[in-house]
Amino acid sequence: RAKQKFEELKKQAEIAKKNFRQLGGQFEEDNKLETVENETQKKIEETEAKLEFEKLKREKYESELDQCRNEIARLINIIR
Incomplete structure (x- = not known):
């Protein structure tokens, strides 16, 4: 019986909380x-910005690597 009363009061408390929130409380x-939530969103945005920066950096290095490979191939052709 006490458990039933407790559950009933718990339910009423939840309803009261919902009503309070609906009234702007x-x-x-x-x-x-x-x-x-705000702190988490800020961390997510910072991490996304870092990820984008690292992506651009990787693309730059890949481009430089391609240029170096082309230069090596060109020099090998000159030597032959």
Whole structure:
């Protein structure tokens, strides 16, 4: 019986929280969650920017490697 009462009160508390939020109220846990979400989004954006930078750097090195290979092939043809 006590467990049933506890579950009923828990359900009522959840309904009260939802009503409070619908009326524009915010709980401290909501603010903490929002802060964590913002920090996570910022880290994701920073990581994506780093990834893009590394991608461009890799493409530059691949281009330089292709140029070096072409130069080596050209020099080998001159030597022959």
